[in-house]
Amino acid sequence: MTENAPSFGLLLFPNVTQLDLTGPYEVLARVPGAKVHLLWKTLDPVRSDTGLTILPTATLADAPPLDLLLVPGGGGINALLTDEEVLTFLAERASDTRYLSGICTGSLVLGAAGLLEGKRAGTHWASRDFLSSFGATPVAERVVVDGTLFTGGGVTAGIDVALRIVGELFGADAAKRVQLSIEYDPQPPFDAGSPDGAGEVVTADLLARMRPMLEARAAAVEAGADALRRRRSARAG
């Protein structure tokens, strides 16, 4: 990185949870001189899991050198957990990228790429147990830092994670200017951002709605962990 032109890469994939990506994007793009790249297999428009459609800016094959590689989460991660093209891209680029970040269930994709082995990591509260399938230690914190790996809790945690990364790269005052510019002085109308705060009834109701997705995720995590073990055996053999 040159101090004046940091290069941030965010993975943009079908059925991403768009706020996992757009929250950190807004923070990172406000660093003076920063370039933020939205990376996917093609340059075709990509639809989020709620229908917001965003244009990628570079393909995986043409991705420029990066100071940070960030993977957001969402329903679409299930397919990525066994996607050789994506997992190979992440594993290869991680070695020459200064910081690595997984937001929400994006952390599980880093796991499937073999990048969380022995690391402390966070993810969305409802998917936290899946982290151990990839050799990570699940941590119930909003921002989890392990060396140059920054992971976070669900969706909105990406804003907190990105501000921490800006602080790490450019100092507290630079991060504070960004935070002030986006008036990030949150006042949630309810204390419902965690299962403890939301209470048993709201949490059980939400989990019931999420059950089909979480069952599909359990199968995808198992397949992703199996594939990772096979790739490792092949390299070792």
Added chain:
Amino acid sequence: MTENAPSFGLLLFPNVTQLDLTGPYEVLARVPGAKVHLLWKTLDPVRSDTGLTILPTATLADAPPLDLLLVPGGGGINALLTDEEVLTFLAERASDTRYLSGICTGSLVLGAAGLLEGKRAGTHWASRDFLSSFGATPVAERVVVDGTLFTGGGVTAGIDVALRIVGELFGADAAKRVQLSIEYDPQPPFDAGSPDGAGEVVTADLLARMRPMLEARAAAVEAGADALRRRRSARAG
């Protein structure tokens, strides 16, 4: 609105601050059965003020009936303050839309459309004084409710505003389920989301960087307020 299929319309315009739009989008789209429409003059891709490019889903001319019409902010609002097509659309649709919302400097666009006269309203802290040019009473709060008008502070306040709107429309438990699903349990790494918290040095430094934009905005607000007076005189005459 039918209880099961709320229809939310968000204005998507060139040089929008994308998080003003994508924050509320994520909240509103998670209401079961909801349709969220991204409205602009054409269906061509729209580039945000930091380069994120999003596809509109309906033109202003084809916008469906709406339960909520929300205007985000950003550098691009300056051009909207005298944009007859947009201001006419907002003024006409406001009369048959249940809730109206302005996020960040999107509130000023509602003002230029003549929709804030005599109302209490919020906006981004650095643009708050401009509200009075449109007959509104500026309020230094993160979420400002005046009847069916929901306005908010800068950028990230849109998440708080949208959760308040969901609570108003569907009850506290529905809003809590959304809040829990996006794990909105914010933990900003710094106390820098307001000028008071950020302190004099950070605030002065940021304001210095914003000065050219704010000077252009002052001229645009004056032109918008003049145009609104002329339209009102023409109607009265």
